[in-house]
Amino acid sequence: MSGTVRLYVDHPLGQGQTIPLERAQAHYLFGVMRLEAGAELLLFNGSDGEWRAEVAQAGKRGGVLVCRVQSKPQEVPPDLWLIFAPVKKARTDFIVEKAVELGVRRILPVQSDFTNSERIRAEKQRAHAVEAAEQCGATFVPEVADLQKLSGLLDGWPAGRRLMFCDEAQAGGASAQAGLAALKDGPAGPWAILIGPEGGFSEAERARLHGFEFTHPVALGPRILRAETAAVAALTLWQSVLGDWQ
Amino acid sequence: MSGTVRLYVDHPLGQGQTIPLERAQAHYLFGVMRLEAGAELLLFNGSDGEWRAEVAQAGKRGGVLVCRVQSKPQEVPPDLWLIFAPVKKARTDFIVEKAVELGVRRILPVQSDFTNSERIRAEKQRAHAVEAAEQCGATFVPEVADLQKLSGLLDGWPAGRRLMFCDEAQAGGASAQAGLAALKDGPAGPWAILIGPEGGFSEAERARLHGFEFTHPVALGPRILRAETAAVAALTLWQSVLGDWQ
Structure with a gap:
């Protein structure tokens, strides 16, 4: 460069x-x-x-x-979505930038029960994704979807796409690394990572998410991580165990 | 909180x-x-x-x-050091903040052959580490060492401490996850993670680092990562495979 x-x-x-x-x-x-x-x-x-x-x-x-x-040559990252509840602007920019670097197909900002209602300007985030790709040498630019409700996204969840659910309240459960490694021999296919908002998920959201067959809850260690740290950590784990870092 | x-x-x-x-x-x-x-x-x-x-x-x-x-109760993270060449201020702050969140014992800024000579103000970074701990609920605050030369740090390398060497030029080598997992049954003990500067390591540095028995080179995927992304990714991998995320 x-x-x-x-x-x-x-x-x-x-x-x-x-x-x-x-x-x-x-x-x-x-x-x-x-x-x-x-x-x-x-x-x-x-x-x-x-x-x-x-x-x-x-x-x-x-x-x-x-x-x-x-x-x-054109590179295409694995069929991975990153779903997250927008946080403050600088940290949202950071999540988009890191998703481009670490390799995802789509970035989906969602409103959850406890999300601050801050509007995310999708056009700005698209420009930010392009800029991140220009800087990090990527040839692929993930699509940034418009802000939508998490409940609506789950209503229309695509068949066959699995969900790595990074639930803070899950701390103490099975380790992320072992949990994901166990899925390695399963059928390959599309995935999504869901990062919780700073205030966590509501009980209703958590219950609904745990009820889906496509949901795989993982714990990201014993310490509390900020949303953008959780995003990078989850993308790293997924890429290193199930993605194209192997 | x-x-x-x-x-x-x-x-x-x-x-x-x-x-x-x-x-x-x-x-x-x-x-x-x-x-x-x-x-x-x-x-x-x-x-x-x-x-x-x-x-x-x-x-x-x-x-x-x-x-x-x-x-x-008092928590003490695993005996892990994070060694990195300071980048621009905002990104250096970010690396310190994420090291606190993800759990390390010491943060060691180093000057490498290709590091921009920007001075790092250790006192400011110590205050930043305290602030990060206040915000993320940690009870431990890693020590931030004064800026030193990488060559000097290697001259006095402590016996028994292993080094996860995140070498950008290593891309395409053994996967980080598999590489680290292979070390899991080895003797437990102190570790350090070394993140390269934005300009990479010099040939002399790389040769020296590869020559040490305590060095374990790992690749962080096929895409180019910025220094602060590499730091979070490396800390995540280490914690999830060898650290206290299990």
């Missing part, structure tokens, strides 16, 4: 492909980053891998890039 | 023990948090557990607290 600009573009990428730039992109590349015609940069669009490209035309209000060689 | 003030004090705690307050503590409790005589709060000092205490005297420049009942 070392200094080379890495840009997400919403445009097909391929050998010799030209990419017209919007005004904001031109401003960033030529105004802020001071690239000139002939300069090299890296492009990705979330589906065609990463490409070395060159500035063909540079202007104040636009410009054109040309794709040269693919520098990285 | 829900609203109850939780305060670290550098004073012995025990049944009936009185604790005189310094000016800054009095300002915080009576000026900022508006506690009055008779109010309850929680105290810990890193070695005597957590105690319910009461305000016996409240003044502008001082005051006295009295310990009533122990509310939590």
Whole structure:
């Protein structure tokens, strides 16, 4: 990465492909980053891998890039969702950033019984996910869903998707690592991780979650973890035991 | 925690023990948090557990607290060190905070060959560790060592302490989870986790680290992780496989 600009573009990428730039992109590349015609940069669009490209035309209000060689194949993380109740802005940003780094397919903010009603601006979080991918070298950008009620998400839960339920009240139960390892020989398939809000889940939510056959409760150690720490810890455990860290 | 003030004090705690307050503590409790005589709060000092205490005297420049009942026994995390090369301030703060939450005995900032020479203010980081413990309900506060050279730390490496070396260049090697699990039946004992700087380790450092018998290199998945993400991921893996999450 070392200094080379890495840009997400919403445009097909391929050998010799030209990419017209919007005004904001031109401003960033030529105004802020001071690239000139002939300069090299890296492009990705979330589906065609990463490409070395060159500035063909540079202007104040636009410009054109040309794709040269693919520098990285498209990577697709395991079919894992991260479901969490938004916390304060900086920590929500952090959760989105870490989900991109650690590799998930979708990020789903939910409102639970004890969630503070703070609105999450999905568009901002989508931009934040793109920025995180630009910075960490990822070629995939997870989808950020609109805020929805946890109860509604559970009502329409997709068949076959398992749920790693990180329940703070579960501390003292089976260890996460052993619990997940036991599932390793089970059928492969889609998963989701659910991180509780800072105030925990309500009794009704907890009872409902424990009642589902697809729910696998896990404990994240004996200490209390903040929501964003729990998110990174849960993603790490899942990836290392069931995901693509093996 | 829900609203109850939780305060670290550098004073012995025990049944009936009185604790005189310094000016800054009095300002915080009576000026900022508006506690009055008779109010309850929680105290810990890193070695005597957590105690319910009461305000016996409240003044502008001082005051006295009295310990009533122990509310939590003293917890001591496993004998694990976290060694890392300081990154930008916000992310260094974050690493210290997460190390407290996830449970380590010592935090050791080091200068490596490629570390930006940014000074780390150890006193500030110690205060940050105390604050993190106050907030997450921990009764133990890890020691934050002064910044030292990685080479010097390795010169005086303590006998019997093993090192989980999180080497970015190791990606594609043995999985962290399997690698650590293989050590589970080995002799118990002290450990340290070493997280690389954003710019990676130098070839000389890497060669030296791989040459030690106490070094156990692990890979943290196929994607590039930022230093603070690697720290949380490594602590999670260690705690879940070898530490007290079992």
